[in-house]
Every structure is written in C-alpha cells, then in structure tokens.
Amino acid sequence: MQIHPVQPGQTTYSIAEAYGVPYEDIVEANELPNPEQLVVGQTLVIPIVGSYYWVRSGDSLWSIAQRFGLSYQELARVNAIAVDQSLSIGFRLYIPPRPRRSAEFNAYVEPRGGAVAPALEESAREAAQHLTYLAPFSFQAQRDGSLKEPPLNQFPEIARANQVVLMMVITNQENDQFSDELGRILLNDIPVQDRFLDNIVTTASNYGFRDIHFDFEFLRPADREAYNAFLHKAKARFAQQGWLMSTALAPKTSAGQQGLWYEAHDYRAHGEIADFVVIMTYEWGYSGGPAQAVSPIGPVRRVLEYALSEMPGSKIMMGQNLYGYDWTLPFVQGSIARAVSPQQAIQIAARHGVAIQYSDRDQAPFFHYWDGEGREHEVWFEDARSIQAKFNLIKELGLRGMSYWKLGLSFPQNWLLIENNFDVVKRG
Numbered sequence: 007m008q009i010h011p012v013q014p015g016q017t018t019y020s021i022a023e024a025y026g027v028p029y030e031d032i033v034e035a036n037e038l039p040n041p042e043q044l045v046v047g048q049t050l051v052i053p054i055v056g057s058y059y060w061v062r063s064g065d066s067l068w069s070i071a072q073r074f075g076l077s078y079q080e081l082a083r084v085n086a087i088a089v090d091q092s093l094s095i096g097f098r099l100y101i102p103p104r105p106r107r108s109a110e111f112n113a114y115v116e117p118r119g120g121a122v123a124p125a126l127e128e129s130a131r132e133a134a135q136h137l138t139y140l141a142p143f144s145f146q147a148q149r150d151g152s153l154k155e156p157p158l159n160q161f162p163e164i165a166r167a168n169q170v171v172l173m174m175v176i177t178n179q180e181n182d183q184f185s186d187e188l189g190r191i192l193l194n195d196i197p198v199q200d201r202f203l204d205n206i207v208t209t210a211s212n213y214g215f216r217d218i219h220f221d222f223e224f225l226r227p228a229d230r231e232a233y234n235a236f237l238h239k240a241k242a243r244f245a246q247q248g249w250l251m252s253t254a255l256a257p258k259t260s261a262g263q264q265g266l267w268y269e270a271h272d273y274r275a276h277g278e279i280a281d282f283v284v285i286m287t288y289e290w291g292y293s294g295g296p297a298q299a300v301s302p303i304g305p306v307r308r309v310l311e312y313a314l315s316e317m318p319g320s321k322i323m324m325g326q327n328l329y330g331y332d333w334t335l336p337f338v339q340g341s342i343a344r345a346v347s348p349q350q351a352i353q354i355a356a357r358h359g360v361a362i363q364y365s366d367r368d369q370a371p372f373f374h375y376w377d378g379e380g381r382e383h384e385v386w387f388e389d390a391r392s393i394q395a396k397f398n399l400i401k402e403l404g405l406r407g408m409s410y411w412k413l414g415l416s417f418p419q420n421w422l423l424i425e426n427n428f429d430v431v432k433r434g
Contacts, residue, residue: 007103007426008052009390011364012044025052037349037418045355047362047371049390051419061097074101109400109428110407112139112173112284112323115161115414122159129413130161134168136421138407138431139217141173145209146180149191151201153209162214169434171250174215176206177222184224186266193225193232203243210249216433218244219284221254225270234275241279250281257287257309257325261316277317284409285313288327293343297333297384301326302368303395310403319404326396326408328415330387335374347415351387362389369395390419397427407431 010021018041022029033041035053044050059070067089071078082089085099093099115130117123134140142161146154153176165172178189191198206218218240225233241251253276256267263269276283287306291298306324313322330351331343346354351371355362358375365372372386400408407428410420424430 007422008054008057009394010050010052011391012046012048012050014046016044018042018044018050021050021052025054025058027052027054035418035422037416039349039353040356043356045352045360045362047364047373048352048355049371049419051390051422053422056103057101059099059101061093061095061099063095065093067091067093070099075104076101103426106427106429107401108431109405110138110282110323110431110433111136111424111428112141112407112409113137114141114143114175114410114412116143116412117157117159120157122157122161123414126414127160127164131164133413133421134164134170136424136430137168137170138433139171139173139409140165141175141219141409143412144175144177144179144221146177147188147192147202149188149198151192151198151205153202153205155209158213165434166214169432171217171433172213172215173217173219173252174206174210174213175219175221178225184222186224186226186229189222189225189233189270190229192222193229193236199236199239203240206240207243207247211247215249217250217252217281219252219254222270223254223256224266227266227269230270230272233270234272234279237276237279251279252282252284253280254284254286255313257285257305259308259312273313273316277313277321280321282321282323282406283313283317284323284325285309286325286411288325288411291331291386293331293345294341296337297331297335297343297386299365299368299370299372299386300330300388301392301396302365302370303392303399304367306396307399310399310405314403320406322403322405323407323409324396324400324405326393326410327388328410328412328417328420330385332383332385335382335384345415346385346387347417348387348389348419349416351385354385364391388417388420390423393420393423394427397423401427 022032031053036050068078071081142156244251255271258268287309288301291300329345332346333343355373360373360375362371362373370392371389375383
C-alpha cells in the first residue's frame with residue numbers, strides 16, 4: 007500500500023494512471039467526497055500490494071534497500087535489474103510488502119446526550135473488524151459503590167459479531183469531570199469498595215464484558231498506594247471470572263513527574279498488576295490551549311520510552327487521537343478550538359483553497375486559512391503519514407498495539423493502514 011502526498015497539478019486520474027490502479031479504487035479507499043478537488047499536500051492511500059519508490063538525488067540501491075528493510079540483492083531481483091546498475095533520478099522501483107506482525111487495537115466510543123446516535127453505532131460497526139477491544143465510555147462510579155451506566159444499544163452485539171472483547175470502562179467522573187473526592191472514597195472506604203467491585207462483576211456478567219478498564223484520573227497524590235492496592239484486589243477478583251483488567255495512564259516521562267494528572271499513576275505498579283495499559287499519548291495540542299500538533303511524535307516517543315523502563319512493551323498500548331483541532335488565531339486564554347475529523351480538515355483546506363503542509367519534526371499535517379470575517383485559523387490533524395509514523399513506532403518499540411480516542415470521526419485511511427501493517431489480534 008502506498009501513501010501519496012498530492013503534488014501541484016496532480017489529479018485523481020493522473021495519480022491513478024501513475025500507479026496503474028483504477029480511478030474508482032482510489033476514490034473508494036480514501037472516501038473522497040469530491041475527487042475532482044484534491045488539495046495540494048493531502049495524502050492518498052493507494053490500494054496496491056507493496057509500494058513504489060522513485061529514485062532521488064544521492065540514492066543508491068543499497069541505501070534504498072536499507073530504508074525499506076531489504077537487502078540490495080533482493081531489491082535488484084524483484085525489479086529485474088543488475089545489482090550494480092546505475093540508478094537515474096526518477097527511476098521507479100517496486101518495494102515488496104513487508105511481513106506483518108500481530109498487534110491489538112482498542113477504540114473508545116462515547117455516546118453523548120444519553121443516547122447512541124445511529125451514526126456512532128455505524129462507526130463502531132465499521133471499525134470493529136479492525137479491533138481487538140471495543141470500549142463504551144463510560145460507566146461512572148458513584149459514591150455509594152453503584153454504577154451509572156452509559157447507553158450501550160448494539161455495542162455488545164457488534165463486539166460478539168466481530169470477535170471483539172467488550173471493554174468495561176469505569177471512571178471516577180461526576181458531572182462529566184474527574185473527581186479526586188470520588189476517587190478517595192472508592193480507594194479508601196473498604197465497604198464502599200467491596201460494593202463497587204460486586205456491582206462491577208454483576209454488570210460485566212450481564213453485558214458480557216471481558217476486560218475491566220479503570221480510567222481513574224486526577225486522583226489525589228496521597229492515594230497512589232491506595233490505587234495500587236485496589237488494583238491488586240480488583241485483579242484477583244476478576245481473575246476468578248477469567249477476565250482481563252487494564253488501566254489508562256497519564257503520559258508521564260519520569261516516575262517523579264509532578265502534577266495532579268500524574269502523581270497517583272504508578273507506571274511500575276500498573277505494569278506489574280494490569281494485563282495491559284493504555285497510555286494517553288495525545289492532547290499536547292488541546293481544545294483549550296494554543297495551536298500545535300495533538301500527538302507530536304517526539305513527546306509521544308519520550309513517554310513510551312519512559313514507560314518501557316517500567317514495564318514490558320507487550321503491556322503497552324499507545325493512545326492515539328482520531329481527530330484534530332481548528333484554532334482561531336491569535337490564541338486567547340479561555341477560547342476553545344473546534345474538533346475536526348481528518349476528512350473535515352481536508353474539506354476545510356479545499357474550501358479555502360490552501361495547501362496542506364507537513365511537519366517533519368512533529369510528523370503531523372497542518373495548514374492556515376482565513377475565514378469570512380478575516381480571522382486567521384490554524385488546523386492540526388492526522389493523515390496517513392502521521393498514522394504510519396506511529397505504526398512504525400509501535401514496531402520499533404515492540405508495543406502491544408494502539409488505542410483510539412475516539413470513534414465517530416471519519417478517517418478511512420487509518421483502518422486501511424492497520425490492515426497493511428498488522429495482523430489484528432482477535433480475542434472474542
């Protein structure tokens with residue numbers, strides 16, 4: 007499969023001709039809403055087996071082979087050329103597909119307004135074939151140990167039909183905000199805690215959940231050890247049912263990192279107790295902050311490398327956003343950026359006639375435009391290149407897989423690239 011950034015003057019027809027694939031296949035793979043209006047800099051996934059590489063200045067057969075993990079003899083063989091052949095700039099080489107490795111994928115799905123919108127349910131149905139886990143967000147713990155349930159609709163049926171493990175996400179949220187006081191009660195009041203665990207077991211059994219996932223955030227630093235002890239207790243309880251237990255972790259780069267989001271999350275303990283963890287490696291660029299990449303590759307790598315110093319890669323799922331943001335400039339504290347899907351971002355660029363740029367430092371696409379009121383905007387989002395960079399990191403670091411926040415935002419290229427890079431583990 008080829009990732010192709012659109013160049014000036016190119017059309018969908020000319021790109022299809024260059025790769026020898028039907029025009030319709032490119033339109034379908036990328037779900038192009040207007041195939042006649044490509045944006046310079048947008049990426050297209052070309053549905054071919056393997057990929058092509060055009061020789062650049064300074065390339066040699068050896069350096070190209072190294073880039074793609076091949077021997078130069080094998081690269082010469084598949085292209086029917088001599089190993090000592092001189093390569094001219096622009097010469098096209100075929101790169102055979104590389105072996106895929108197994109990986110697990112999770113996706114959170116968040117019904118809003120007390121109901122599951124039909125489009126959200128359809129998004130879960132379309133994604134499920136590419137998932138190991140499906141995680142409705144969220145069951146909210148109550149101060150008496152009971153649970154406030156989210157609407158589930160057909161999510162259990164979708165999981166069963168696609169051999170997907172239904173993940174029971176449990177949060178310490180009250181009024182849609184994480185509560186340290188609620189966390190304090192659940193982690194320290196043992197009678198409440200026991201009722202809480204009883205209710206989890208009953209509810210999980212009723213719906214068919216087989217992974218219990220704790221997303222406890224903004225806990226008091228003083229409750230760090232109480233959280234660890236609770237996880238030990240919960241893990242022993244769920245093991246009796248044959249269930250997995252996982253946790254969500256804030257993106258730390260050191261054990262002693264300060265801040266309310268970080269201090270109660272003990273990476274080493276979670277790595278020892280939980281079956282796996284989801285590390286929230288996104289939201290450097292967030293709706294209430296200044297414009298920047300949502301999950302820049304450098305900070306993501308630093309978090310994951312720290313995590314690997316505390317637990318094996320086989321327990322780590324990299325968190326990944328399925329969205330971007332549209333900020334109005336200049337940034338003013340208190341302003342809120344608008345969330346956009348990758349497909350929406352491309353449509354915005356097309357509507358305003360601006361090219362999409364790509365940050366090699368952050369491994370993320372972005373662009374600027376001016377709205378009808380003369381205000382400048384900056385948009386950062388995800389595309390095939392940025393997702394491929396994260397997939398490469400999963401392989402390099404030997405991670406368990408990836409966890410997406412969240413379904414309901416259109417990004418067709420992501421799912422194609424999963425299947426091109428990995429054999430998705432099915433546990434259902």
